[in-house]
Amino acid sequence: MAMQIERRYHFYAAHRNLGLKDKCARLHGHRYGVAVILRLPYGNSGITMKFEMIDQQLKPIFARLDHMTLLDESDPLANILGKEQSILFGFPTSAENLAAYLLHQCRHVIPYCSELRLQETDSATIYVDANDLLEYPRR
Numbered sequence: 001m002a003m004q005i006e007r008r009y010h011f012y013a014a015h016r017n018l019g020l021k022d023k024c025a026r027l028h029g030h031r032y033g034v035a036v037i038l039r040l041p042y043g044n045s046g047i048t049m050k051f052e053m054i055d056q057q058l059k060p061i062f063a064r065l066d067h068m069t070l071l072d073e074s075d076p077l078a079n080i081l082g083k084e085q086s087i088l089f090g091f092p093t094s095a096e097n098l099a100a101y102l103l104h105q106c107r108h109v110i111p112y113c114s115e116l117r118l119q120e121t122d123s124a125t126i127y128v129d130a131n132d133l134l135e136y137p138r139r
């Protein structure tokens with residue numbers, strides 16, 4: 001028998017997507033809300049995995065991005081901000097790409113992570129399922 005556990009986190013970050021010729025190409029920030037769904041075996045113990053254990057593994061993934069500027073490595077702004085203020089990715093930092101990246105990171109520390117939802121705005125949330133991960137960038 002298995003059960004699904006949802007843990008929620010958030011981080012604040014700036015980004016821009018120069019490939020888009022609209023407002024998203026301008027530097028701006030979001031409060032990213034994250035929900036990680038773990039599909040865990042449920043046995044006689046009455047628990048799946050202690051929430052505290054889950055948080056210990058997953059929180060650092062989001063803390064690393066908090067109050068940073070998330071940039072495609074080809075963005076010229078990367079040279080100006082440097083490593084103290086920016087984190088570089090090998091892909092545009094769209095919500096879709098970030099969601100896939102984050103789920104990959106979560107699965108690296110807890111393979112039971114089966115789905116991740118990344119809320120970028122009040123009206124836009126990305127859902128990514130582990131079964132679809134190979135279709136997305138992983139760096």
Ligand SMILES: [Zn+2]
Pocket residue numbers: 015024028029030
């Ligand atoms: Zn944005």
